[in-house]
Amino acid sequence: MAKQKIAVVGAGLIGLSTAVYISESISKCSVTVISDKFTPNTTSDVAAGMLIPHTYQGIPIHQQKQWFRETFDYLFEINNSSEASDAGINLVSGWQIFKTIPDEVLPFWSDVVLGFRSMTEEELKKFPQHRFGQAFTTLKCDCPSYLLWLEKRLKENGCQVYARRIEDLWELHSKYDIVVNCSGIGSRELMGDLEIHPVRGQVLKVDAPWVNHFIRDGDGLTYIYPGIHNVTLGGTRQKDNWSLSPDPRSSKDIFDRCCALEPSLQRAQDVKVRVGLRPSRLAVRLQKEILVHDGKKLPVVHNYGHGSGGFSVHRGTAKEAARLVGECIAALEGSSLKAKL
Numbered sequence: 389m390a391k392q393k394i395a396v397v398g399a400g401l402i403g404l405s406t407a408v409y410i411s412e413s414i415s416k417c418s419v420t421v422i423s424d425k426f427t428p429n430t431t432s433d434v435a436a437g438m439l440i441p442h443t444y445q446g447i448p449i450h451q452q453k454q455w456f457r458e459t460f461d462y463l464f465e466i467n468n469s470s471e472a473s474d475a476g477i478n479l480v481s482g483w484q485i486f487k488t489i490p491d492e493v494l495p496f497w498s499d500v501v502l503g504f505r506s507m508t509e510e511e512l513k514k515f516p517q518h519r520f521g522q523a524f525t526t527l528k529c530d531c532p533s534y535l536l537w538l539e540k541r542l543k544e545n546g547c548q549v550y551a552r553r554i555e556d557l558w559e560l561h562s563k564y565d566i567v568v569n570c571s572g573i574g575s576r577e578l579m580g581d582l583e584i585h586p587v588r589g590q591v592l593k594v595d596a597p598w599v600n601h602f603i604r605d606g607d608g609l610t611y612i613y614p615g616i617h618n619v620t621l622g623g624t625r626q627k628d629n630w631s632l633s634p635d636p637r638s639s640k641d642i643f644d645r646c647c648a649l650e651p652s653l654q655r656a657q658d659v660k661v662r663v664g665l666r667p668s669r670l671a672v673r674l675q676k677e678i679l680v681h682d683g684k685k686l687p688v689v690h691n692y693g694h695g696s697g698g699f700s701v702h703r704g705t706a707k708e709a710a711r712l713v714g715e716c717i718a719a720l721e722g723s724s725l726k727a728k729l
């Protein structure tokens with residue numbers, strides 16, 4: 389049987405990790421990644437890259453937990469190998485703090501991260517405005533390093549990578565047997581999917597190597613995330629705002645909020661402002677669709693709409709997308725066998 393030709397649209401975290409998973413788990417295919425932007429110019433490059441799940445309202449919790457666990461286990465293994473610094477993966481311990489006791493004292497992911505516990509009274513003294521906190525250890529990606537590492541894996545696996553903007557997935561019909569759509573917020577235009585919308589995020593990347601503990605305010609708006617090359621200070625969550633221009637007032641506000649939690653950041657150097665549009669949706673779209681034109685068919689697997697949580701679940705959703713691609717291959721092989729009989 390000839391190898392099935394698979395095109396993955398999008399070279400952000402989701403496209404690259406899905407292409408890597410397909411190329412490593414399905415032998416009877418060739419994989420090509422096609423994208424109009426690559427690292428360092430994707431939303432995925434802007435992210436803090438912390439493994440702290442965000443809840444998708446439209447997906448059962450057990451499914452989200454499984455995606456998170458698969459992602460955590462995968463990155464933990466890389467972190468525990470000689471690849472860790474090339475892939476940009478570090479372990480980071482810290483605190484999530486709350487001004488009032490949260491409804492969810494034990495979040496669904498508490499037994500996936502390491503050493504989850506409530507903060508002690510002594511620890512809480514660092515944060516006089518906060519009454520409750522959770523201490524744990526999780527993983528963090530240095531996003532541009534991780535994307536480059538995934539690109540390297542793809543090339544080692546013999547995959548092709550092309551720069552091109554796709555206006556309509558049907559353009560790919562003549563050259564490819566199956567298309568995997570990982571175009572993030574681009575799916576709003578590409579698929580006409582009005583359920584996906586941008587949630588604008590502005591962050592500061594600063595040099596402050598003495599900051600080793602993460603701090604996250606439970607409202608999700610203010611965070612300090614130390615990584616391998618810099619510390620990410622956040623943030624903003626501005627629904628339906630498409631602006632990629634940095635807003636100086638937001639930068640000052642972010643800096644002041646973070647310094648209120650960690651005063652030593654006043655001495656941070658080399659402050660860079662980054663803006664990204666989270667591809668937000670009630671549920672990640674992980675689904676097969678058959679496009680039909682003039683009686684011809686093109687199977688598509690969608691994997692987009694990861695919102696604020698792409699890094700936290702990407703390996704799990706890549707695995708599920710690869711499973712759907714496997715189903716498409718089985719169906720194509722079945723129909724070509726029938727045609728021969």
Ligand SMILES: Cc1cc2nc3c(=O)[nH]c(=O)nc-3n(C[C@H](O)[C@H](O)[C@H](O)COP(=O)(O)OP(=O)(O)OC[C@H]3O[C@@H](n4cnc5c(N)ncnc54)[C@H](O)[C@@H]3O)c2cc1C
Pocket residue numbers: 397398399400401402403422423424425426430431432433434435436437438439440552553554555570571572573574575578588589590591623663664665666667692693694695696697698699700701
């Ligand atoms: C400020 C900020 C902080 C974040 N922090 C975290 C965090 O700490 N932890 C976490 O889990 N998540 C975080 N996220 C969320 C995370 O960044 C996203 O969920 C993730 O990056 C989405 O990846 P993606 O590949 O779907 O999208 P993208 O990175 O946007 O990639 C989409 C790709 O598709 C391509 N594309 C789109 N349309 C077309 C087209 N028509 N033709 C060809 N190519 C196309 C683009 O060029 C791009 O390569 C954060 C996001 C932001 C903005």
Ligand SMILES: O=C(O)CCC(=O)C(=O)O
Pocket residue numbers: 436437438440589604608611622623666695696697
């Ligand atoms: O929410 C967090 O703590 C991680 C950062 C993030 O996911 C975001 O800003 O979207």
